[in-house]
Amino acid sequence: MFDVILYEPEIPPNTGNVMRLCANAGLRLHLIEPLGFRLEDRRLRRAGLDYREWAQVRVHPDWVTGLAAISPRRLFALTTRGLTAYTQPRFEPGDAFLFGPETRGLPTSLLETIRPTYRLRIPMQPESRSLNLANAVAIVLFEAWRQQDFAGAVLGTAAKGP
Ligand SMILES: C[S@@+](CC[C@H](N)C(=O)[O-])C[C@H]1O[C@@H](n2cnc3c(N)ncnc32)[C@H](O)[C@@H]1O
Numbered sequence: 001m002f003d004v005i006l007y008e009p010e011i012p013p014n015t016g017n018v019m020r021l022c023a024n025a026g027l028r029l030h031l032i033e034p035l036g037f038r039l040e041d042r043r044l045r046r047a048g049l050d051y052r053e054w055a056q057v058r059v060h061p062d063w064v065t066g067l068a069a070i071s072p073r074r075l076f077a078l079t080t081r082g083l084t085a086y087t088q089p090r091f092e093p094g095d096a097f098l099f100g101p102e103t104r105g106l107p108t109s110l111l112e113t114i115r116p117t118y119r120l121r122i123p124m125q126p127e128s129r130s131l132n133l134a135n136a137v138a139i140v141l142f143e144a145w146r147q148q149d150f151a152g153a154v155l156g157t158a159a160k161g162p
Pocket residue numbers: 078079080081082098099100101102103104105106120121122123124129130131132133136
């Protein structure tokens with residue numbers, strides 16, 4: 001329904017967390033190379049990811065190839081320099097969300113080239129610099145999925161009493 005794109009991610013446990021999140025929410029995950037680690041990295045494997053969590057991950061050799069393969073309906077770039085709150089747009093199936101690398105964020109040159117539909121920002125306290133990448137993905141993607149009434153999810157059953 002939605003595509004998540006990690007642009008040149010650097011830290012294995014972050015990508016592992018996002019892989020699990022995407023599998024849980026039924027989202028496709030795209031990793032744009034170069035990665036700051038090998039997919040065989042034991043710190044990624046240590047996340048205990050199973051086949052299902054690897055199955056929906058695609059690795060693209062560069063941004064141009066990745067974008068052509070994903071071909072999103074709209075592209076939302078998540079950046080601390082965004083001017084639009086992530087809660088403002090009405091997301092639709094086929095939208096894609098682009099997140100930057102942990103130490104650098106999304107390069108200005110990339111943002112100017114791709115011209116995303118919106119540059120989205122997650123509100124923070126004035127003295128805060130940024131959120132952890134995996135946390136940022138979780139916040140935005142669950143908002144997008146919430147807007148779809150958590151389509152496809154099992155929302156739970158009432159607990160049986162004693
Ligand atoms: C650790 S942050 C990068 C920090 C980098 N110094 C910067 O300012 O962009 C990794 C990625 O998480 C996302 N992110 C983190 N905090 C965010 C926020 N408050 N609003 C929007 N995106 C955020 C962005 O995609 C960012 O590129």
